[in-house]
Amino acid sequence: MKRRTFIASAATASLFALVGPAVADKANPDKLRIALLPDENASTIIQNAQPLKLFLEKTLGKPVEIIVTTDYSSMIEAMRFGRIEVGYFGPFSYVLAKSKAPEIEPFAVGVEKGKPNYNSIMIANVDGPVKVLADVKGKPFAFGDQASTSSHLAPRAHLAKNGLIGEKDYKVVHLGKHDAVARAVAAGQIPAGALSEPIYRVLVETNKVDASKLKQIALSDPIPNYPMTVQGYLKPELKDAIKKAFLELKDPEILKLFRVERLAPATDKDYDVLRDMAKILSLDIAKLG
Structure with a gap:
C-alpha cells in the first residue's frame, strides 16, 4: 500500500509515537489526535482550528494534536489503523471509513440554518x-x-x-x-x-x-452534514467526555471552523442516503477509499 504523508500542527510524529504508546494504551491515550477533513488548504485549517485545540485540551484535560491528512483516503486509513482518535469526516468518506473500520462511531452532525444537511x-x-x-x-x-x-x-x-x-x-x-x-x-x-x-x-x-x-x-x-466520529475502542468515560465536549460547544469562533451554528447527535443510519447514492452509481463501497 502506498504510504501517505501527514501534515500536523507540530512536527510530524515519529513512527514510534504512532505505533508505540498509543497502541500500548489505545483505550485511554495520553494525547488525543483529531483529524479534520482536508477539503481546503491544510495550513489554513490547522490555523483556524487552534481555538478548538485549546478548548478541548482545557475540557478533556489531555494534550490535543490537530491533524490534516493529505487526502480523504489517508484520513480513512488513519482512522482504520488507530492513528487518530477523533475524525471529522465528509459524509461519504465516513461511509467509506465505516466500511473499513466498523468500530468507529458517528456521534455529532453540524446544524446550519436549522438543518443538518447541505447541498x-x-x-x-x-x-x-x-x-x-x-x-x-x-x-x-x-x-x-x-x-x-x-x-x-x-x-x-x-x-x-x-x-x-x-x-x-x-x-x-x-x-x-x-x-x-x-x-x-x-x-x-x-x-x-x-x-x-x-x-x-x-x-x-x-x-x-x-x-x-x-x-x-x-x-x-440535500446531503446529511459532516459527521464527527470517535474510535469505538476508547474507554467509555473518555468517549462520553469527547462526545459531551463537542455536543455542548457554544463558541461561535470554534463552530465557524465546521461552518455550522451547532452540533447535534448523529447515528450511522443518518448516512444510509449516501449508500443509496453509491448504488445509483454502481459503486462498490468496499473497494473505494
Whole structure:
C-alpha cells in the first residue's frame, strides 16, 4: 500500500509515537489526535482550528494534536489503523471509513440554518460552453476528491439522474480539493465542476474566487452534514467526555471552523442516503477509499 504523508500542527510524529504508546494504551491515550477533513488548504485549517485545540485540551484535560491528512483516503486509513482518535469526516468518506473500520462511531452532525444537511453546487464558467446542465455532455467536468460527498458522489449521482454518465457522456476530472474546482472553473481551465455549496459561498464571500466568472447550473438533493466520529475502542468515560465536549460547544469562533451554528447527535443510519447514492452509481463501497 502506498504510504501517505501527514501534515500536523507540530512536527510530524515519529513512527514510534504512532505505533508505540498509543497502541500500548489505545483505550485511554495520553494525547488525543483529531483529524479534520482536508477539503481546503491544510495550513489554513490547522490555523483556524487552534481555538478548538485549546478548548478541548482545557475540557478533556489531555494534550490535543490537530491533524490534516493529505487526502480523504489517508484520513480513512488513519482512522482504520488507530492513528487518530477523533475524525471529522465528509459524509461519504465516513461511509467509506465505516466500511473499513466498523468500530468507529458517528456521534455529532453540524446544524446550519436549522438543518443538518447541505447541498452540492454545480458551477460553470460564465464565458464557457456550459450554459445549462445538459451542456456538460461531451465536455470535461471537475470533481474534488474521489471520496468527497459534495464534490463527487452527490453531483455525480445528480448528473446520472439527468442522463449524464461519467466517462460515457462527459470526461471525469478529479482536482482534489473543493477550492481547486472553483478556481479551475473560474479560470476557464475546465468548463464546469462541482463542490460543497457552503464552501463555495465562503470562497465567494472571502474573494478567493471571482464570482463574476461563475454561474450556478444545478444543486444536488440535500446531503446529511459532516459527521464527527470517535474510535469505538476508547474507554467509555473518555468517549462520553469527547462526545459531551463537542455536543455542548457554544463558541461561535470554534463552530465557524465546521461552518455550522451547532452540533447535534448523529447515528450511522443518518448516512444510509449516501449508500443509496453509491448504488445509483454502481459503486462498490468496499473497494473505494
